[in-house]
Amino acid sequence: MKLSKSEVEHVAKLARLELSAEEADRLTTHLNGIMAHFEKLQQLDTEGVAPTSHVIPMQNVFREDVTGPCLTAEEALANAPESSDGYFVVPQIVEV
Amino acid sequence: MTEYEPVIGIEVHAELLTNSKMFCSCPVEFGGEPNTRTCPVCLGLPGSLPVPNRRAIEFVIRASLALNCEVKEYSDFYRKNYFYPDLPKNYQISQYDNPIGRNGWIDITVDGTVKRIGIRRVHIEEDAGKLIHASVGNESLVDYNRGGLALMEIVTEADIRSAEEAREYLVNLRAILTYIGVTNGKMEEGTLRCEPNISVRPKGTEKFGTKTELKNLNSFRAVYRGVEYEVKRQVEALQSGGRIIQETRRWDDDRGITIAMRTKEMEQEYRYFPDPDLVPMNFSAGLIEEQRSLLPELPQARKERFMKEFDLSAADAEMLTSTRAMADYYEEAVGAYPDYKGISNWIMGDFTRMLNSAGIEIDASKVKPVDLAGLLKMIADNVISGKMAKTVFEEMFNTGASPKEIVKSRGMVQVSSETELYPIIDQVISENPRIVQDFLGGKEKSFGFLVGQIMKYTQGRGNPQAVNQLLRKRLSETKG
Numbered sequence: 001m002k003l004s005k006s007e008v009e010h011v012a013k014l015a016r017l018e019l020s021a022e023e024a025d026r027l028t029t030h031l032n033g034i035m036a037h038f039e040k041l042q043q044l045d046t047e048g049v050a051p052t053s054h055v056i057p058m059q060n061v062f063r064e065d066v067t068g069p070c071l072t073a074e075e076a077l078a079n080a081p082e083s084s085d086g087y088f089v090v091p092q093i094v095e096v
Numbered sequence: 097m098t099e100y101e102p103v104i105g106i107e108v109h110a111e112l113l114t115n116s117k118m119f120c121s122c123p124v125e126f127g128g129e130p131n132t133r134t135c136p137v138c139l140g141l142p143g144s145l146p147v148p149n150r151r152a153i154e155f156v157i158r159a160s161l162a163l164n165c166e167v168k169e170y171s172d173f174y175r176k177n178y179f180y181p182d183l184p185k186n187y188q189i190s191q192y193d194n195p196i197g198r199n200g201w202i203d204i205t206v207d208g209t210v211k212r213i214g215i216r217r218v219h220i221e222e223d224a225g226k227l228i229h230a231s232v233g234n235e236s237l238v239d240y241n242r243g244g245l246a247l248m249e250i251v252t253e254a255d256i257r258s259a260e261e262a263r264e265y266l267v268n269l270r271a272i273l274t275y276i277g278v279t280n281g282k283m284e285e286g287t288l289r290c291e292p293n294i295s296v297r298p299k300g301t302e303k304f305g306t307k308t309e310l311k312n313l314n315s316f317r318a319v320y321r322g323v324e325y326e327v328k329r330q331v332e333a334l335q336s337g338g339r340i341i342q343e344t345r346r347w348d349d350d351r352g353i354t355i356a357m358r359t360k361e362m363e364q365e366y367r368y369f370p371d372p373d374l375v376p377m378n379f380s381a382g383l384i385e386e387q388r389s390l391l392p393e394l395p396q397a398r399k400e401r402f403m404k405e406f407d408l409s410a411a412d413a414e415m416l417t418s419t420r421a422m423a424d425y426y427e428e429a430v431g432a433y434p435d436y437k438g439i440s441n442w443i444m445g446d447f448t449r450m451l452n453s454a455g456i457e458i459d460a461s462k463v464k465p466v467d468l469a470g471l472l473k474m475i476a477d478n479v480i481s482g483k484m485a486k487t488v489f490e491e492m493f494n495t496g497a498s499p500k501e502i503v504k505s506r507g508m509v510q511v512s513s514e515t516e517l518y519p520i521i522d523q524v525i526s527e528n529p530r531i532v533q534d535f536l537g538g539k540e541k542s543f544g545f546l547v548g549q550i551m552k553y554t555q556g557r558g559n560p561q562a563v564n565q566l567l568r569k570r571l572s573e574t575k576g
Contacts, residue, residue: 014365016179053172053370059378065114065151068121073131076139076240086130087237090181093227 003031097335100296102327103304104256105216108269110248110279111223111287112155118222118246119146119189126285130239138222138244140185145373148173152220152246153196153377155278158387159248160197160218162276162394163269167384171196172376176366181238182224190249192368195219202272203396204264213265214253223247248278254293254304259324263316266290267418271395275420283314290319295340296330305330306340310354312347322347326354398423406436415444421459433469435476442468446486450493462496463489471499478559479503480510512559517550517566520558524549525570535571543567 008028012019019027073086082089114124120137136144160167174192197218203210225243229236250269256262270288274281281288295307310326313319325347330340345354393401395417402413402423417423422443429439443458447468451458471489474480480488480503491502503509511517524546525532535542546567551558 014177014367054372054375056375058375061147061375062150062153063121063147065116065149066121067116067123068135070122070133070135071139073129076131076134082235084237086132087228087239088131088181089235090238091236092234093181093229093236 003028003035099299100331100334101299102257102323102330103254103295103297103307104258104262104323105254105293106252106256106262106265107291107293108250108266109223109289109291110250110273110281112152112246112248112278113280114149114152114155114246116149117244118149118152118220119244120144122244124245128241130237130241133241134243138184139240140183146189146371148220148374148377149246154383154387155246156196156218156220156248157379157384158276158390159250159273159278160200161384161388162272162391163197163200163202163215163218163250165197165200165215165218167197167379168194169379169381170194170376171379173371173374174368175371176221176368178366180224181236182227182243184225184240184243188221188224189371189374190221190368191219202265202268204261204268206258206261206264211255211261213255213261216251216253218248218250221247221249256292259320259327262292262323263320266319267316268395271418275392275395276390277420283316283318286314289313292319292323292326294323294326294330296327296334305334306342308340308342308354309344310347311344311357312349314349318347318349321349321352322354325352329354392420395420395423402426406430406440408436408440412440412444416440419457421457425458425465428465429469431469432466433473435469435472438472438475439468442472442489446489447493450490454493461493463492464496464498467492467498474499474503478510478512478561480508481556481558481560483556484508484510508557510559511554511557512562514566517554517558517562518570520550520553521563521567521570524553525574532571532574536574543571546571 005024005028008031009019009024012024012027077083077086077088080088111124116123117138120135122133122135122138125133137146157167171191171194173189175187176190176192177187179186195217198216200215200218201212202215203212205211223242223245225238225240227236227238252265256265270281270283273279273288279287283290290313292310292313293307294310295305297303297305308326308330310322313322326345333340341356344357346357347354399410399413399417402408402417403410406413408416416426426439426443429443430436433439447458447461447463451461468489471485471492475482475485480499484503485499488499488502488508491497491506492499495502497505528546528549531542531545535546547560547563550563550567551560554563
């Protein structure tokens, strides 16, 4: 399987990355190198091996439902490019 | 003209009644200053790690069991990726392949017929923050206090065929979820949100039409009206040769129409993948059985028991069991005084009307169940009339005093003795000679007028039965 440049551009757009034509070309080559590696992995016989989504042998890590301290509004907003009256300010999102 | 039938599936999101958020220890509260209940986890700051809230998971297991779902041992978390400023991480932690509950159902009754609505899945995710769209300028404001709250999503199969079924499903679902105590289910406040997917297809065909999703349905009534409108809109569009566009539409309750929302710039590609920050869950049979054992008697079973045990109609029993608090209240009241029908009538009549106008639920009312029972007993014992009882109840509602205290302090005890009533009756007879003559001449209506006059003199305290009986006796003596 080979990724096309337009697929790379599409994925970049989904991730909100702006790529120059040169970058898109370069990343297409890099990503195809990675894909080739995975293709090699796919040659392994995994018959009888259960699929897994996590590599660490842990499960059922929970916390109890108790409350703890929060940041102040000032602290929460400290890194925001823009804020106003305790709110984060973002470019207008039109819903209707 | 082609006849169409609606095909509807419903997604419901319910905020869970946990103390803390889903993946961090920020408290869950309503109101308050913006961005005062956040931390590095729910703000999505780099290096922070989410840890799931055990109680939230238990709640979703319990809800899944109440909705007759299978709960498998294995379940895990996925990332749903999309860019929207109400989501600081640019992904929402949700579930995908292995939801906590699946393949369940609930039964609803529409027009006397029982219909089974399939539940496709029940899963846990985190709520998003709140966006405020300024009416002027070109910016939006974001408050992340709600961001990261434990949110349960319940998705039906496309089994619903009408606005009535949609509403009935929601009424039943809400009753179940509030009974088991996992959510407060307040649609007006947005702790229970309903998003139907609606399409129509020519009757008798199998293939689904193009669907639209409806948002902003903040009451049962809005669900009914919104679905009804959207079905009609789609049918009319198709019948006039148009087509349906897959889109999200917003219900405008004031105007009674649905409006297309500007679609996000790209059709969503969520690129779900297992969240590497969260290890899988493996529920033991013991945990699942423990949650099953915590299920109370559910609304449907309770309704049937009320019909049998208290001899109530299906409609009355359904109304009384619509919330656990109301059903508990009723049972406590009839336990104190077994006037099943009378107590039912009071709860569903004046009491509910007053609760609605005060905007509170029955368990927040000052009227104790035992006092409502006491009031009905006082009517039955002829201590007060039904009319006086309404006044007494109003004071009970406002002050929380017992009916006995109120009747005593206001001197409202019913007048029923001959020694008190005869002088008044005689006075009314002597003041209204023509009406008395009319009555004696056979005009039965005049009797009612005389009773009214007597009640006026007693300031409504006359015992109606005694007044009737003594007045008739006096009038027959007059005749003689």
